[in-house]
Amino acid sequence: AQSVTQLDSQVPVFEEAPVELRCNYSSSVSVYLFWYVQYPNQGLQLLLKYLSGSTLVESINGFEAEFNKSQTSFHLRKPSVHISDTAEYFCAVSGGTGGGNKLTFGTGTQLKVEL
């Protein structure tokens, strides 16, 4: 079965500083990768996704993630965070062996942006 590991449960960062949220997945076959964001008392919103093609994918609000097949990683980065980026971020994978078309999520990383 496939799995997703988010090593950092919490990441504190000052406003305007860069941030990286790490995500590693386990699968020996092709998978599709997603980052979702969850604000307090809300559902999940898709931030960006990798399906195929360019390994660098970007979101409209300045986040980007790079698919690295050799390291089985899909880290999320932002060069300068804003206070409004405070939220929980989930990495997810679909496809792969035994994965089917459901999403398998990591345990989440709480990003806290401080002034």
Added chain:
Amino acid sequence: KAGVTQTPRYLIKTRGQQVTLSCSPISGHRSVSWYQQTPGQGLQFLFEYFSETQRNKGNFPGRFSGRQFSNSRSEMNVSTLELGDSALYLCASRVLGAVTDTQYFGPGTRLTVL
């Protein structure tokens, strides 16, 4: 387009009772999936419905069931509630349910079992 809607948003039940949660997908979406979110277990897949048929099921006991109607609206039911069923239940819809389709999530129903 309106997003995914879930009702009710909050629910309090006692052990042993049963509960039904409702999800209305985005118009035109035929696939509906359900996820359970808890602090201890994180986000876990419950099941997916497509064209009124259950297409995929996660590792949950038979107390958890669901169905989908011809208008793609979906309900999930939990019978004989246990304290551990307290969670945020999220519904997600997508157009056809292909692995590359984006899943759009609703705000969730927060279930508290006392």
